Amino acid sequence: MNKDRLSQLFELQVSQGATEAERNELRGLMALQEHEEQLKVLLAELWDKYTAEELVFSAEESAAMLKRVFEVVAGTAQGLPARPERGKLLSLWPRWRLGVGVAAAVATIVFGIWFFSPSRHSGAGRNLVLAGSDIAPGKSGATITLANGQVIQLDSTKQGVIVGDALKYDDGEILKQVQEDDRLSSKAQMLTATTAKGQTYKFTLPDGTHVYLNADSKIIFPAQFSGKERKILLEGEAYFLVVHNEKQPFRVESKEPGGGKQTVEDIGTTFNINAYADEGIVKTTLVEGVAAVYADLSSSSRTSAAAKQAPIILKPSQQSSLSGGQLEVRRVNTEDVLAWKDGQFRFNNTPLSEILRQIGRWYNLEIVYEDREAGKRTFTGVIRRDSRLSEILRVFEKGGIQFRVADPRKAGGAKRLIVM
Template identity: 30%
Template sequence: MEYKKFKVELLRRFVDNKANETELDGLHRLMGKGDMDDELSIVMAEVWERELHSEHILRQKIRKLHANKWRWIAAAAVLVMIGTYFIIPYSSNQESISPSEEFSKSTVILPGKNTAVITMANGKSIQLSSDESGIVIGNNGLNYNDGSKVADKIDHSAGSVASISTPRGGTYQVTLSDGSKVQLNAASSITFSTNYDGLPERTIQLNGEAYFEVAKRINQPFIVITKNQSVRVLGTHFNISAYANDHYSLTTLIEGSIKINDKLLRPNEQAQQSDGHITIRQVNAEDAVDWKNGEFNARNESLENLMKKVSRWYNVDVYYENSALKEKTFSGSLSRYAKVDDLLNALKFYGINTRLDKRQIYITN
């Protein structure tokens, strides 16, 4: 058999869960060499035709494959929904985890999607299309990212403000009138001016979580106000998580520099604000924007924090039969585009037992 065909067939056997231990060992070695680009693309295309229903999921997985070579095997498993959706290093003696019987009978809970409502200065609210990923506030009206119209006219007068909010299970991007981009996470909202020209500052109010790419204007700083802090920038990329039901706010800098109250933040630093105190620590900034990249990343993260993210994204409520479980910590990477029952099976791999009842998740360990 031709070598390329051999590798394709090996991948097919893997995604169909038919590969034996010898074949898995060989596949592991080939993946480690980065010698499977073409073959993986072929099998991914086959899987797309057979299994997947969302082009967005495919784009997310393709991006991850090129960005994280060592995760290829797990990503292939994700594509056919036979893995745990945790991205973990391959081990040939690792036991497979099959979906539990209780999940197979549960309501199918899908991940979040693009959905938001914008409220204009005159009080008019517009439900934004789930087929679009974002909107642009422009002089010629309000448009979607692809140029199609949302509204022909918007109020650009001085002091005119608008707001956009996402529900639980929603995300949306906003390009402000100055060219700055804001990606809203689930259950979040921003209030902003529809025209920053002539104003001394570009002020925006945030409740929830958002990722900012701020257009540089040297003489017009960009200020984000949350429940307990003020973040001042000129032009940079950063993430703020400031949900009302969290005990603290997290501000993480990706590039540039920002000032939080009177403290300066540098790239790969994170400021935690709690009870009027700010603590700064070194982090991997990419972990803070995992949600924007279609992932849940955890590094010694508490179960409580992770499940808050799950609750917001999947629009579910989470209950603990033992409150001590909230403090359990673990590390891993999890796709935000898994169905919730697949996600819970992934948690089971880490010893976290759950029960799903309609839109309620019970942690039962």
């Protein structure tokens, strides 16, 4: 009976018709020793449906994918249920060793792990968008607003700006838009660095700290750090490589959607903060060093217990989450958290709704749901951020998700991605 059920669930998964409960049941049956021979047959049959000409991954990409597949299948990926061991999979299916490209493609179907490289998808996804309306990925870009209100549009062909006595690009070119009487060393002034949706930029602060700003984000900081602390305000997401100074602590303040705020203090630190308002939670991930995270509720909702809450000291690969004034800590894969900075989307059993919020910021899209249940589907995998929108949508279409892109002219000029 179990063998019949294994075949039935396997076919449902291959056709992308399995529910989450059925996928979990399938993984449990696949892990049983008694199903080894049957699983060999099922995998071999699926393998034979693929040819080398159909592969869309290079050998290097496929090998990396398989490594990730085995991590997920073995249950080593954070937060996933236990699954068949890597060694068992290799013994079940020796063809893994013979054609990693095919093996990776088949694994994406069997285990629901999706990976994508745009280089061989030049015609992909044309049915998903209106003719002539495909959307290019985001790119380098930002603005700096001076204390006098002057807004400087930064060069999109550059990668970053250095803030010192003057503003200059990281290749040494001076920004001529800053007038002599507005020289940054002449008076204390607050600067605002902003990225719009579809933009990212690097800023080097006056103390030498590097800040990588993700799309739809903002930092407010002084042109010169002259006080007892180096304090900046963050909205959105940023990655910090802090120059440590024990006599002048570096602190990043961000707001919690519930009305409170969070302060992160470096103790010789590299960290990432995700504080987008629409995420409903503030996540701080430590990459190197040590950092102290403080939660401070708004006065309207402050409780004596929260007021006395001690800071959390983060260690590398730990992530704090602030919600409702409460801080919690867990271990995470920092490669997943920092993927945006490295030109990737990386997902680990992530709900589609969270994935689409990231995609919406990078492609400047409003996400609209006709099917709310679709947003609960989870995906694991890697997609390059330099892919066009149609190429990315094709990946999720393989997972049974349907989209359409609204004509901007009929949507008041806004680009809308509609989940059907």
